[in-house]
Amino acid sequence: MSEVAATSILPKTDGPLGRLSDLFWRRPGLLLLLMLLPPLLWLGIIYVGSLIALLLQSFFAIDDFSGLVVYEITLDTYKQLLIPANFDIILRTILMAAAVTVASAALGFPIAYYAARYATGKWKAVFYLGVMLPLWSSYLVKVYAWKLILAKEGILTWIFEKLHLSWLLDAVLALPVIGGNSLSISYIGTFLVFVYIWLPYMILPTQAALERVPGNLIEASSDLGATPGQTFRTVLLPLALPGLIAGSIFTFSLTLGDYIIPQIIGSSRLFIGQAVYTQQGTAGNVPLAAAFSVVPIVIMGVYLWAAKRMGAFNAL
Amino acid sequence: MARRRLRGERMKVLAMTSAVSFSKVSRHFGAVRAVDAVDLVIEPGEFFAMLGPSGSGKTTCLRLIAGFEQPTSGHIEIFGETAEGVPPYRRNVNTVFQDYALFPHMNILDNVAYGLMVKGVSKAERHRLADEALALVKLPGYGARKPGQLSGGQRQRVALARSLVNKPKVLLLDEPLGALDLKLREQMQEELKSLQRKLGITFIFVTHDQGEALSMADRVAVFSEGRIVQAGSPQEIYNRPRTRFVADFVGSSNVITPDAMAKLGGERKWASLRPEAIALAGEGVEARVKATSFLGSATRVSVQAGETALSVMVPAGHPVPEADAMVRLSWKPSDVHYMEGEA
Numbered sequence: 001m002s003e004v005a006a007t008s009i010l011p012k013t014d015g016p017l018g019r020l021s022d023l024f025w026r027r028p029g030l031l032l033l034l035m036l037l038p039p040l041l042w043l044g045i046i047y048v049g050s051l052i053a054l055l056l057q058s059f060f061a062i063d064d065f066s067g068l069v070v071y072e073i074t075l076d077t078y079k080q081l082l083i084p085a086n087f088d089i090i091l092r093t094i095l096m097a098a099a100v101t102v103a104s105a106a107l108g109f110p111i112a113y114y115a116a117r118y119a120t121g122k123w124k125a126v127f128y129l130g131v132m133l134p135l136w137s138s139y140l141v142k143v144y145a146w147k148l149i150l151a152k153e154g155i156l157t158w159i160f161e162k163l164h165l166s167w168l169l170d171a172v173l174a175l176p177v178i179g180g181n182s183l184s185i186s187y188i189g190t191f192l193v194f195v196y197i198w199l200p201y202m203i204l205p206t207q208a209a210l211e212r213v214p215g216n217l218i219e220a221s222s223d224l225g226a227t228p229g230q231t232f233r234t235v236l237l238p239l240a241l242p243g244l245i246a247g248s249i250f251t252f253s254l255t256l257g258d259y260i261i262p263q264i265i266g267s268s269r270l271f272i273g274q275a276v277y278t279q280q281g282t283a284g285n286v287p288l289a290a291a292f293s294v295v296p297i298v299i300m301g302v303y304l305w306a307a308k309r310m311g312a313f314n315a316l
Numbered sequence: 317m318a319r320r321r322l323r324g325e326r327m328k329v330l331a332m333t334s335a336v337s338f339s340k341v342s343r344h345f346g347a348v349r350a351v352d353a354v355d356l357v358i359e360p361g362e363f364f365a366m367l368g369p370s371g372s373g374k375t376t377c378l379r380l381i382a383g384f385e386q387p388t389s390g391h392i393e394i395f396g397e398t399a400e401g402v403p404p405y406r407r408n409v410n411t412v413f414q415d416y417a418l419f420p421h422m423n424i425l426d427n428v429a430y431g432l433m434v435k436g437v438s439k440a441e442r443h444r445l446a447d448e449a450l451a452l453v454k455l456p457g458y459g460a461r462k463p464g465q466l467s468g469g470q471r472q473r474v475a476l477a478r479s480l481v482n483k484p485k486v487l488l489l490d491e492p493l494g495a496l497d498l499k500l501r502e503q504m505q506e507e508l509k510s511l512q513r514k515l516g517i518t519f520i521f522v523t524h525d526q527g528e529a530l531s532m533a534d535r536v537a538v539f540s541e542g543r544i545v546q547a548g549s550p551q552e553i554y555n556r557p558r559t560r561f562v563a564d565f566v567g568s569s570n571v572i573t574p575d576a577m578a579k580l581g582g583e584r585k586w587a588s589l590r591p592e593a594i595a596l597a598g599e600g601v602e603a604r605v606k607a608t609s610f611l612g613s614a615t616r617v618s619v620q621a622g623e624t625a626l627s628v629m630v631p632a633g634h635p636v637p638e639a640d641a642m643v644r645l646s647w648k649p650s651d652v653h654y655m656e657g658e659a
Contacts, residue, residue, distance in 0.1 A: 219384055220417035222404040238421050288444035
């Protein structure tokens, strides 16, 4: 009897686990549903739900006398965003995010290019380690370390002094608006730390995109008479653009939302993240905080739409 | 008068200049001698095939001509001009890549017009020329599609059009038919050949398929281990292989050891004997039939004559012996080719 079972072409299912796998084999959709349900619940209820709650809050306003939220739909809170003090915050944040993104792309692209096209074996490992290592340590530690580096008594000032370049540092700090008493309390300082902290998020997607560009396309372009510069503009850059855009989404949105870096390093002028923090905390104006939070969402939406319109994702 | 003389002189110079010439060209990658002291002359307008197994240096030779590689030593001239140190984008040489290397983010028209675009040809003009080139490769009206929407054979034609639109002096083809199925291959072989006749451009063609090389090329160079073992017309290569390697690689020729040749009644030298030159008739050597395989237009019969295994091609319509039958083999002594390249 057992011999028959062993040689049978269609052996019977054994045990509940076997029956379960048979069930999943017959209904692959069921397995998919079971796998996706927890993350969908998480994203759907916790994330999207709270986002909607936030959006709703922004359509309420606060009563100026009682300081209590009036639960009536109004656009008054959004109007408040447009008063100069608040609008400056938005403008300042967008400009900083844009500057950080451009600088990260300019710094990150050559590194990503080297890693994708030249580094092999050991050097590839060194690249990944070098890019990822800063991400392993605490964000706060890094920011405070930068505060020490950039401070007036810090190592950077000292290096400039030893190189007899103090005049250069002073000239930079004397620049209107972006300069200041020392790097650690200027926009330049904020910018430098932002670029440092978010750079890996630009390098990694750019490197992945460059890695997917076949080497023979570069050769073909050169073969057809394109100088290296032309090849870069017409072949390499368009094909790497989705990666650069992905990276810029990280650097741009992370800068838009951050409230710790500008608080520790920089002038005391507020960024959106700090405004949200203050409004929902000390000021107790949750509707205005919510309206501020909507700004980065809208900006990112417009940015992605524009990128798509310009054909940034055509090569995907 | 003076002008005419000048022109006459120029013609003479042109007539003397070869399209591509290698003198003692080597390309080493570390300890690997990919190309080892190769001498080679390719005439203008020639359809030249570089034939060899993978790793024999033929593709590296092509890349040396294209400019993707620089020689470790030796000298390369393209139409009389020194090629060393000249980047690929300054060479009037175009390549059809093995996997076509079409730009995925551009449509077919822009792919074909690419070479003209980087040279600054106006949009209207380059699109007109690209349309012409697409018509030349029998793909008119495909300009608006993306490379991903075409079949392998169509992409191959686009790659060809993209090169030809630049009117190169030399066209390099790196196993261009490798990815196509048999039917399409045969069709493209004929088309390439007639295209080359029509345009008069020097074609240099890399392949590991001996049938392709023999059927298409005016001249074939057989590569092995970074060197050219034999160069000559397809007939020469096929009928008079210089070495065992060439005989083995190029044909299904019977390679016969000196001892066996002596026993079979010839000279004591390495020899090759084509299967179709052997007849299963007459009063020759006795042999036992080991196996037969039907090939359509002929039947291949494997026989054992003493210690020597031979294959014999029996044309369709002739009687085919059964396995294990005893047959007698005969051939004309003039069909035996002694390989001078073998010691």
